Amino acid sequence: MVDRQTKPLAIALMGPTAAGKTDLAMALHHHLNAEIISVDSALVYRGLNIGAAKPSAAELAAVPHRLIDIRDPAEPYSAADFCKDATHEITNIVAAGRTPLLVGGTMLYFKALLEGLSDMPASQPAVRAQIEQEALAIGWPGMHQHLMDIDPETARELHPNHSHRISRALEVYRISGKTMSHFRANSGSGLLDSYQWVQLAVAPRDRAVLHQRIATRFENMLDAGLLGEVEALYRRGDLHPDLPAIRAVGYRQVWEYLSGEIDRSEMVARGVAATRQLAKRQLTWLRGWPDLCWIDTQNASGDLLEVDEIVNKALSFLPQRPI
The missing domain is CATH 1.10.20.140 (Histone, subunit A)
Structure with a gap:
């Protein structure tokens, strides 16, 4: 058996929505010889920017993310697609002598990649x-x-x-x-045994803090032009609410508003509620996740930590590897 320390290092950074995963990942990028792979079922789609909290063009130019903007919203993207693409990217990053840093909140993608996909029947x-x-x-x-x-x-x-x-x-x-x-x-073999994985989860310990961040972020998205972004998708004519891209949290609720099903106040309430439900489901996944290192983003008094403090917590979980 290959000793765990001789395997290439790979980092998985997970957490609920609005917990600060992207900011932490970009900060870690500057501390590590790492390249970021997005693990997010909305960020794969072109045109889903504001509502998916996609890093800005300037941020992506400074810190490139793989598996962002790789599909049109009309083309569904599956966990199997992700496993194939992520495995390819991880292999290339390791071959270049760098560390893959996988970041996102789509827990199904992480689980499929690490544990493998089963031979489920094709859709009929x-x-x-x-x-x-x-x-x-x-x-x-x-x-x-x-x-x-x-x-x-x-x-x-x-x-x-x-x-x-x-x-x-x-x-x-x-x-x-x-x-x-x-x-x-009874799934097939994933990548869990192929790399030395460090699996991190970032979140504030107080759920109320996360809920407030979610509400504030949704309002900020609306101020930044979320309605116009979804309206552009709505006017295309070839998209519909049953597509995974349009079912994404935030997009579905704005789509319902644009189609006249709900008013603006209801759209905001539903958007915030759906995001909170998503965070709850993500945390449920994470509580049962094996070998997970938790990064609490609050100090003893309940105040949010500075980015440098959070980065240092994350770095403390990484192995000391020989040069």
Whole structure:
């Protein structure tokens, strides 16, 4: 067996939305011989900038991020796509003598990359259409309850209105007779044993602090032009709410506002609530994550730490490697 210390170092930086992952990653980039790989299901799409909290053009010029702006919003991007692309990028970064720094909040992508993807059945349009017909009759929360009866482990990871993933989990079961959690438990080999992974999670320990950051950030996004950004996507004519890009938190709620389904105040309330729900799901994933090093962004008095203090905490978890 290869000794863990002889394996190339790779860093995974996770955390809930609005916790400060991107700022920390860019600061770490300056301290380490590292290159950043984005692990975010919204940042892969071109045109999703403000609402996805994409680094600015100036920031990306100074600190390049891989796997950003690689798909048109009309083209869905899957966990399997991410695993293929991320594996390629990690290999190239290590071959160049640098350290891959994977940063983001899409926990499913991290899990698939580290633990491997299972051999789940391919989608069958007829089965999916039947599921969507049933959802029209009883709603996605009702379908979520069906999934809870069949596969509680998967259902507990999903919001009752996460139509795409609920539909896929039910589809997998109806096609194969096996649950999605069964396939995951018997997944193929991932990259966990191929590198010396340091897995970090950054978040304030006080949930109220995170909630306030979420509310403030959503208002700042609106001030920065989020409505215009989504309107440009809306006017394209080839996009619709069932696409993963348009279902992204924030975009879905603004889309509903632009289509006249809700007013502006409801859009803001739903956008903030959806972001808080996303953060809750991310934290639920992280609490059960093995070998995770937590970086608390608050001091003993509850005040937020300065960036340099957070960076030093992160650096303290990295191994001392021979030169």
